[in-house]
Amino acid sequence: MVWVRRVRTASGATAVQIVESVQGRRRIVRHVGSAHDEVTLAMLLQEADGLIVDDAQMQLDLGLHSTGRHVALLPEPTAPELLPEPPAPRGRPARPPRVTRSFSGLLYEVLAGVFDDLGFDVVADETFRDLVIARIVEPTSLLDVDRVLADLGRVSASLSTRKRTLKRAHDGRYRDLIATACFAHARSRGDISLVLYDVTTLYFEAEKEDDLRKVGFSKERRVDPQIVVGLLVDRTGFPLEIGCFEGNKAETHTLVPIIKSFQARHGIEAMVVVADAGMLSAKNLHELEDAGLSFIVGARQTSAPLDxxxxxxxxxxxxxxxxxxxxxxxxxxxxxxxxxxxxxxxxxxxxxxxxxxxxxxxxxxxxxxxxxxxxxxxxxxxxxxxxxxxxxxxxxxxxxxxxxxxxxxxxxxxxxxxxxxxxxxxTNIPAAIMPAGEVISSYHDLWHVEASFRMSKTDLRARPFFARTREAIEAHLTIVFTALAVSRTIQDRTGLSIRKVLRDLRPLRSATIEAGGVVTDVAPAIPADKQALLDALRTPSSGH
Structure with a gap:
C-alpha cells in the first residue's frame, strides 16, 4: 500500500513524502519536497498524487522493485511528529515550485460579470468584450491592448482580429444592441420618463479635415479638426444613447437627431428632455414640442429683465x-x-x-x-x-x-x-403637472451627464486619436459607450469611483505555479474589505 503523508520538520516546514507499508512497517519511498507556505504545500501534494497515480498507466513506476538501493525503514511516528530536515531525495530530484506568471484574473472576472449582468453578452463577441474591459482598466491603443489583456490573464486576439472586430462592431450594429440593453437596464431600475442630454467635442491632431473631422467651435479654442459627440443619459447618469456628428455642426442641431433616434429605437412617445442653455433655440424647442415631447432647458440670464x-x-x-x-x-x-x-x-x-x-x-x-x-x-x-x-x-x-x-x-x-x-x-410643462421646484431639481440633474462626459474623457480617454475613418471612429465610440455603462454601474453598486475600484482590485493577483511538471493557477488571498467590495460588485444595487 502506497500513500502520501505530510510531516512537520524540526525547522517548522511541512515535508511531503510518498510512503509504502511493507509487512506492517512504513518506509519512505520518495521525499517530494518541503513547504513553508500553503501554496507550495498544495503544489507538492498535487505532485505527489500525480507520482502515485498516472492517468495513462493507472500506477506510476516509483522504482520500488529491482532498484538495487537500500531503503531505510522508519519507526511508527508519534504525534506530533517532528523529523529532522529530510535528506536530499533519491533518484530524480523534485524541482522547487516556481511562479511562471501573475495576473489580475479576479478583476477581469468581475468586469466581465457586470458586462453580462447588463445584458451586453447579447453581442456574443468575446473580442469586443475584451476591448471594452481593456478600455476600462487601462485605455490604450488597439496595438497595445494585448499587453493590458495579458495582465488580466487573457490571451488577446491578434491585431488583425481586433481590427476586424471594429468593423464588425460598425457593420453588425453593435451599438444598437448595446443601446437596447442599456434601455432595458435603465427601465428595470425605475422611471425613465426624464432623460438628460449634453454634448462635447473630441479633437484630432490631424493636418487636414475630412467628411467627419472638421474644424468647428471649441471651448478650448483649438483649431484642430474635431467631432461633436452627443450623449443621452437617464437621471442617474446611466448612458442610453450616443451620437457622432461633424466637427462644425452646431450643438443645437444635435439634440433633435439624438432624441428622434432614441424614440425610434424604443418606440417612445412621451418623455421629458433636459438640456443646458446651449440647446436653447426656437427651432429645437418647437421640434421637440411638435414630436410630443416635454423639455426643460436652461434660460439665458439676459432674458430675465423681459421675463x-x-x-x-x-x-x-x-x-x-x-x-x-x-x-x-x-x-x-x-x-x-x-x-x-x-x-x-x-x-x-x-x-x-x-x-x-x-x-x-x-x-x-x-x-x-x-x-x-x-x-x-x-x-x-x-x-x-x-x-x-x-x-x-x-x-x-x-x-x-x-x-x-x-x-x-x-x-x-x-x-x-x-x-x-x-x-x-x-419648459413647456404646465405648472399643474410639474411644480417649479421640480423643474429646477430636474435641471440640476444635468451634472450626471457632465460626470459621464468627464469619465469618458478622463478614465476612458474617449478621444479616438488612433482612429481615422468614420467607421473606426464610430466603432471606437461604441466601445467607449459600453465601457461607460459598465463603469457607471460599478460606481452605482459600490459607491466608489471606477479609479478607486481598479486600484483596490488590480493588485489581487492570481498566480500560475509550476511544481514537478504540474502547472496550476492559484487564486489570490482576499482581505475582508476587498471581499466586501467584490460582494457589492456581484450584487446588483437596490432598484436594479
Whole structure:
C-alpha cells in the first residue's frame, strides 16, 4: 500500500513524502519536497498524487522493485511528529515550485460579470468584450491592448482580429444592441420618463479635415479638426444613447437627431428632455414640442429683465434667498411677450392662453448672487482700467466706444447687476403637472451627464486619436459607450469611483505555479474589505 503523508520538520516546514507499508512497517519511498507556505504545500501534494497515480498507466513506476538501493525503514511516528530536515531525495530530484506568471484574473472576472449582468453578452463577441474591459482598466491603443489583456490573464486576439472586430462592431450594429440593453437596464431600475442630454467635442491632431473631422467651435479654442459627440443619459447618469456628428455642426442641431433616434429605437412617445442653455433655440424647442415631447432647458440670464418685467414693476428688483418666480418668456427673440405688466399676478402658461410664450421659472440663490456680483465687480474694474488706458482693450465687457473715446457702459452694468444671482429655466410643462421646484431639481440633474462626459474623457480617454475613418471612429465610440455603462454601474453598486475600484482590485493577483511538471493557477488571498467590495460588485444595487 502506497500513500502520501505530510510531516512537520524540526525547522517548522511541512515535508511531503510518498510512503509504502511493507509487512506492517512504513518506509519512505520518495521525499517530494518541503513547504513553508500553503501554496507550495498544495503544489507538492498535487505532485505527489500525480507520482502515485498516472492517468495513462493507472500506477506510476516509483522504482520500488529491482532498484538495487537500500531503503531505510522508519519507526511508527508519534504525534506530533517532528523529523529532522529530510535528506536530499533519491533518484530524480523534485524541482522547487516556481511562479511562471501573475495576473489580475479576479478583476477581469468581475468586469466581465457586470458586462453580462447588463445584458451586453447579447453581442456574443468575446473580442469586443475584451476591448471594452481593456478600455476600462487601462485605455490604450488597439496595438497595445494585448499587453493590458495579458495582465488580466487573457490571451488577446491578434491585431488583425481586433481590427476586424471594429468593423464588425460598425457593420453588425453593435451599438444598437448595446443601446437596447442599456434601455432595458435603465427601465428595470425605475422611471425613465426624464432623460438628460449634453454634448462635447473630441479633437484630432490631424493636418487636414475630412467628411467627419472638421474644424468647428471649441471651448478650448483649438483649431484642430474635431467631432461633436452627443450623449443621452437617464437621471442617474446611466448612458442610453450616443451620437457622432461633424466637427462644425452646431450643438443645437444635435439634440433633435439624438432624441428622434432614441424614440425610434424604443418606440417612445412621451418623455421629458433636459438640456443646458446651449440647446436653447426656437427651432429645437418647437421640434421637440411638435414630436410630443416635454423639455426643460436652461434660460439665458439676459432674458430675465423681459421675463420679469411685471414682477419688477409690482415688487421691485430686490430678491430674497430661495425666491422662485414662475412666469412666461417669448418663444421667439424680439416677439411680444404675453406677460402683461399691467397685471400684478404672474401669468401661468397655457397652450391656448399664451401661444407665443414658453413657461419660464426663475430662481434666486444667494450663493449664486455672491459669485455673480464678485465677477461683475472684477469686470467693472477691468473696464475702468481699459478706459483709463492702463490695460489693453480685448473684448472687455462694459466698455462703450464712440469714435476714439471710451466710456463705461453704465446701463449695461446696471442691467447685469439687476439680474445677478438669477438662474432661469424654460419648459413647456404646465405648472399643474410639474411644480417649479421640480423643474429646477430636474435641471440640476444635468451634472450626471457632465460626470459621464468627464469619465469618458478622463478614465476612458474617449478621444479616438488612433482612429481615422468614420467607421473606426464610430466603432471606437461604441466601445467607449459600453465601457461607460459598465463603469457607471460599478460606481452605482459600490459607491466608489471606477479609479478607486481598479486600484483596490488590480493588485489581487492570481498566480500560475509550476511544481514537478504540474502547472496550476492559484487564486489570490482576499482581505475582508476587498471581499466586501467584490460582494457589492456581484450584487446588483437596490432598484436594479
Amino acid at each position: 420679469l418685467a411685471s414682477h419688477y414693476r409690482w415688487n421691485g428688483t430686490a430678491m430674497v434667498e430661495g425666491q422662485i418666480i414662475d412666469t412666461l418668456t417669448p418663444k421667439h427673440r424680439g416677439a411680444r411677450a404675453d406677460n402683461d405688466t399691467q397685471q400684478r399676478a404672474e401669468p401661468v402658461r397655457r397652450p391656448q392662453g399664451a401661444p407665443a410664450s414658453w413657461r419660464a421659472v426663475w430662481a434666486y440663490p444667494t450663493k449664486r448672487f455672491v459669485r455673480d456680483n464678485k465677477t461683475l465687480t472684477l469686470q467693472e474694474n477691468r473696464a475702468r482700467a481699459v478706459i483709463e488706458g492702463d490695460k489693453a482693450a480685448r473684448g472687455t465687457r462694459f466698455v462703450k466706444t464712440s469714435g476714439s473715446a471710451r466710456s463705461l457702459d453704465e446701463a449695461a452694468l446696471a442691467r447685469a447687476r439687476m439680474v445677478a444671482g438669477l438662474k432661469g429655466y424654460v
